[in-house]
Amino acid sequence: MGKYQLGEFEEVVLLTVAILHGEAYGIAIIEEMEERLNRKVSIGSLQTVLRRLEKKGHLTSEFGEATKERGGKRKRYFTVTQYGRSVLEETKEQRLGMWRAIPEIVFNKG
Template sequence: MKGTNLGEFQEIVMLSILILDENAYGVTIQEEIDRRMGRSISRGALHTALTRLEEKGFISSDYGEPTSERGGRRKRYYEVTNKGLATLQEAKELREGMWDLIPKLT
């Protein structure tokens, strides 16, 4: 289906959201990707991926309460939807199945 395929970076973003659980918002996702993958990403690239994932129905977002540390602004928290979990599982199974088909090197 057009528009439902998952790119590598989008997969990494979704996995980071799952790792962070209830603490998944822009800055923590960006830091998690940098820490785990050694990849420094721009805020713009991350927000583009988050927007596309939300449009595909793979993630959802909601705003937290305003905080004084942020000048009254609210954080936008992300979570992976059931559709997103199913898509991640399919991608994992496809990748593992293809690895299993590679002839052993001697």
């Protein structure tokens, strides 16, 4: 294994923030994950992982402008850092290496 270790949910959250580039805030992240993965995501578990990824240096965040629709509350937008991109790249290579190592016979039925 490489030097980076991501849990499955951490990896999915980091990938989703990258997909939403510039528009990654709590509800948008949840909606994107639920649509792509067809699974429910709680705001509490997402917030926990976002804070953990930010603390590890994989993400940064900043507040957007206050809006009337949100009663003056500002959204916190997340961005993948260079370090986070490196982690995703290494994780991707690890996964692809594992897939490539599976003998063809495993997927051939007959």
